[in-house]
Amino acid sequence: MSSQPRKIAAQLVHRVLDQGESLGSLLGPRLASLEDPRQRALAQELTFGTLRWSYRLEALLAQLLQKPLKKKDRDLHALLLVGLYQLLMLEIPAHAAVSETVEVVRQLGKNWAAGMVNGVLRNAQRQSSALSKAVEGDAAARWSHPDWWIERLQQDWPENWQQILEAGNQRPPMVLRVNRLQVERESYLQQLRAAGIEALALPFPDSAIRLVEPVGVDSLPGFRQGLVSVQDGAAQLCASLLDLQPGQRVLDACAAPGGKTGHILELAPQLEHLLAIDVDERRLQKIRENLQRLQLDASLLAVDAGDPQSWWDGKPFDRILLDAPCSASGVVRRHPDIKLLRRPADVCSLAQQQQRLLAALWPLLAPGGMLLYVSCSVFVEENSDNLQVFLDRHADASELPLQAEWGKVMPVGCQLLPGEYGMDGFYFACLIKT
Numbered sequence: 001m002s003s004q005p006r007k008i009a010a011q012l013v014h015r016v017l018d019q020g021e022s023l024g025s026l027l028g029p030r031l032a033s034l035e036d037p038r039q040r041a042l043a044q045e046l047t048f049g050t051l052r053w054s055y056r057l058e059a060l061l062a063q064l065l066q067k068p069l070k071k072k073d074r075d076l077h078a079l080l081l082v083g084l085y086q087l088l089m090l091e092i093p094a095h096a097a098v099s100e101t102v103e104v105v106r107q108l109g110k111n112w113a114a115g116m117v118n119g120v121l122r123n124a125q126r127q128s129s130a131l132s133k134a135v136e137g138d139a140a141a142r143w144s145h146p147d148w149w150i151e152r153l154q155q156d157w158p159e160n161w162q163q164i165l166e167a168g169n170q171r172p173p174m175v176l177r178v179n180r181l182q183v184e185r186e187s188y189l190q191q192l193r194a195a196g197i198e199a200l201a202l203p204f205p206d207s208a209i210r211l212v213e214p215v216g217v218d219s220l221p222g223f224r225q226g227l228v229s230v231q232d233g234a235a236q237l238c239a240s241l242l243d244l245q246p247g248q249r250v251l252d253a254c255a256a257p258g259g260k261t262g263h264i265l266e267l268a269p270q271l272e273h274l275l276a277i278d279v280d281e282r283r284l285q286k287i288r289e290n291l292q293r294l295q296l297d298a299s300l301l302a303v304d305a306g307d308p309q310s311w312w313d314g315k316p317f318d319r320i321l322l323d324a325p326c327s328a329s330g331v332v333r334r335h336p337d338i339k340l341l342r343r344p345a346d347v348c349s350l351a352q353q354q355q356r357l358l359a360a361l362w363p364l365l366a367p368g369g370m371l372l373y374v375s376c377s378v379f380v381e382e383n384s385d386n387l388q389v390f391l392d393r394h395a396d397a398s399e400l401p402l403q404a405e406w407g408k409v410m411p412v413g414c415q416l417l418p419g420e421y422g423m424d425g426f427y428f429a430c431l432i433k434t
Contacts (some may be wrong), residue, residue: 013051235419244264251279281302319369330377
């Protein structure tokens, strides 16, 4: 039934918008209920697209509704947003978009609303140009980001804020990391071509491949045997920045789901020891599964990185990777629900949490060792400003400036803006213990 993807998308949008749930925990089980891959793809596109453009769609819907729907009918509100996304932003025939969306109204047991939903969508179709002009002066609708987010970017990135917002509304590319222990990039590109999958080598890093069109992982040659992993190019930069050498002891803090853990082992199979930690045991299981697929091994602990007294054995680490919990403002193209769930106060509290983790892990680093601080945020409070505070407080810490061909040099560290070289927004800072 072709209305089923629309029903699932509306239910997911409703749970994010009105119940504050994270899409990441909801999406997999709901998509699994659809047997047809094309229906799964449609449900995913409708869900991600509606959330990505929700601020604009909400403004358009307010022009079309005579009065807001009652709280008990917020499921219909979400369905209308999904309907508007189909009509105004996808190349779906209007008659199919309207009729199938109205069919979902009946499946929800709200036959009384079928005429209303039909009327709203038909009016949207007829008045699309006038509606777009009417909301263009609203910044949140224009950029489909919350007002506070736009204002913070204007403050942090006066020359780049529009570029960052536009990149946040793009569909993300599917990027692969080649396991160099098993195959070289050019050889794997040939395997992709033989499988009829179009792909390009990214300029950075030298393990990254971008697919022209996303595919299911089981379509990728050798995926189950560990030849490749799915990982954005920006995340792939982390392991190469660690300057890994044989015999080192390495700590991967806040490691789940384990993409960087696997990459460290692929680049440096002769480490003395790699310990990957995460506070969530369920997320730690994801690291186990990823390492098992890659045929690699590391020590794993479900512990709080900010409380090393409870788990550290006293032996210093030569390298520490701290992929800090953050606002994830640099990866909203992959996780559009972040724009809806994040609040202004979250940035300050996350910056404090990052300081706590930095201060807790710094004593674990050997003299002369390196701590690589990474976040997928574009807010300077979580990045350069935060690292400057840490350096001011720790006389034995100094910055090792990054000699990179990508990104923007900051007062401390380097910022990769979303979309640059096709990568996600990431921040990197290398600290040396003197």
